[in-house]
Amino acid sequence: MHISPVLWQFLIRWLTNSALFPPEASAISPQMDAFYFFLIAISAVGMIAVIILVFGFSIMYRKEKNPVATQIEGSTLLEATWTIIPLALFMICFVWGALLYFRIYDPPTNAMNIYIVGKQWMWKAEHPGGQHEIDSLHVPINRQVQLTMISQDVFHSFSIPAFRIKREVIPGRYSTVWFEATATGTYHLFCTQYCGTDHSAMIGEIVAMTPDDYQKWAAGSTSGASLAQNGERLFASLGCNSCHSGEASARGPNLAQVYGSRLQLADGSYATANDAFLRESILNPSTRVTAGYAPIMPTYQGQVSEEGLIDLVEYIKNLNSNYRIQQTLTASQLSTGQAGASSSGPTSAPMNYRTQETLGAGHAGPAKSGTAAPRVPGTVNQ
Numbered sequence: 001m002h003i004s005p006v007l008w009q010f011l012i013r014w015l016t017n018s019a020l021f022p023p024e025a026s027a028i029s030p031q032m033d034a035f036y037f038f039l040i041a042i043s044a045v046g047m048i049a050v051i052i053l054v055f056g057f058s059i060m061y062r063k064e065k066n067p068v069a070t071q072i073e074g075s076t077l078l079e080a081t082w083t084i085i086p087l088a089l090f091m092i093c094f095v096w097g098a099l100l101y102f103r104i105y106d107p108p109t110n111a112m113n114i115y116i117v118g119k120q121w122m123w124k125a126e127h128p129g130g131q132h133e134i135d136s137l138h139v140p141i142n143r144q145v146q147l148t149m150i151s152q153d154v155f156h157s158f159s160i161p162a163f164r165i166k167r168e169v170i171p172g173r174y175s176t177v178w179f180e181a182t183a184t185g186t187y188h189l190f191c192t193q194y195c196g197t198d199h200s201a202m203i204g205e206i207v208a209m210t211p212d213d214y215q216k217w218a219a220g221s222t223s224g225a226s227l228a229q230n231g232e233r234l235f236a237s238l239g240c241n242s243c244h245s246g247e248a249s250a251r252g253p254n255l256a257q258v259y260g261s262r263l264q265l266a267d268g269s270y271a272t273a274n275d276a277f278l279r280e281s282i283l284n285p286s287t288r289v290t291a292g293y294a295p296i297m298p299t300y301q302g303q304v305s306e307e308g309l310i311d312l313v314e315y316i317k318n319l320n321s322n323y324r325i326q327q328t329l330t331a332s333q334l335s336t337g338q339a340g341a342s343s344s345g346p347t348s349a350p351m352n353y354r355t356q357e358t359l360g361a362g363h364a365g366p367a368k369s370g371t372a373a374p375r376v377p378g379t380v381n382q
């Protein structure tokens with residue numbers, strides 16, 4: 001179905017300015033709109049055809065003209081026509097819609113990933129660089145952006161009408177969607193799944209910026225540590241490095257470069273170590289035990305928040321070697337040994353978190369005597 005570009009732009013601008021249609025602000029929007037108008041067109045044609053036939057037959061075969069009912073034999077050509085044409089239209093809609101569906105819900109491998117946590121009644125965005133947003137999302141234009149989303153309580157639905165995307169946000173399971181913004185501006189964000197008393201207030205805004213403006217915003221909005229750095233700190237505080245040290249004698253599997261790999265499980269099956277697999281392995285480790293290891297890992301259900309799980313997953317995704325794990329483990333063991341050997345004077349705080357050099361900019365070093373240790377991000381009591 002071909003429409004003149006001039007007519008198409010006139011139609012879109014008229015609908016947008018009339019507040020009947022959101023603007024086209026993403027790469028997929030024109031294709032979604034073309035499919036939408038195609039469905040409206042064939043529905044309108046079908047409706048008009050049915051109305052004409054109903055009125056036409058009502059006039060042609062009214063009682064005055066046909067006092068005695070006329071027997072009309074069937075027509076194979078007519079029956080084939082009204083069967084084949086609708087079938088062809090339905091198949092066009094099916095194939096067209098399937099292609100759009102798989103394109104929207106199959107994120108590109110090189111897309112920038114942003115985590116979204118839905119909760120009553122707000123949206124929280126977690127950027128890999130450490131930027132955090134509430135009911136707002138800043139993205140660069142002309143760059144593919146993937147949203148990895150999860151709910152902390154009930155079902156939600158993340159919808160950006162101007163980008164023509166909508167995706168259910170489900171408790172306990174990651175869902176993904178992606179887009180590529182094409183025009184700068186501020187656009188509406190809605191929750192389109194009834195989620196409780198203040199569902200109508202679960203709104204926000206999407207700010208599409210030029211790449212340079214986005215870089216400036218990201219540099220000025222960082223919390224001082226990336227998600228991976230927060231995940232490394234939480235990884236050490238939970239004692240994960242004692243089992244996942246990467247050594248041959250370690251009680252847990254090596255996590256360096258495990259993300260994206262195909263693992264054999266204890267039951268003989270295979271699984272890909274993606275975001276969902278890592279999250280499930282943290283919360284319910286006994287359900288998917290890696291082959292060659294005993295099911296001794298405790299569950300962290302209820303001990304780590306959704307934000308903490310995101311930090312841990314992001315850390316493991318970026319874990320290329322075990323050097324930092326072994327360095328942190330050695331430092332923790334030395335600190336514990338020194339604390340145990342000290343018989344007088346102020347005792348040192350256990351080194352459950354890293355020093356400023358290990359942790360990265362924006363975090364304090366080990367706690368001094370008489371001061372409280374810094375809070376570990378990601379725990380439920382944060």
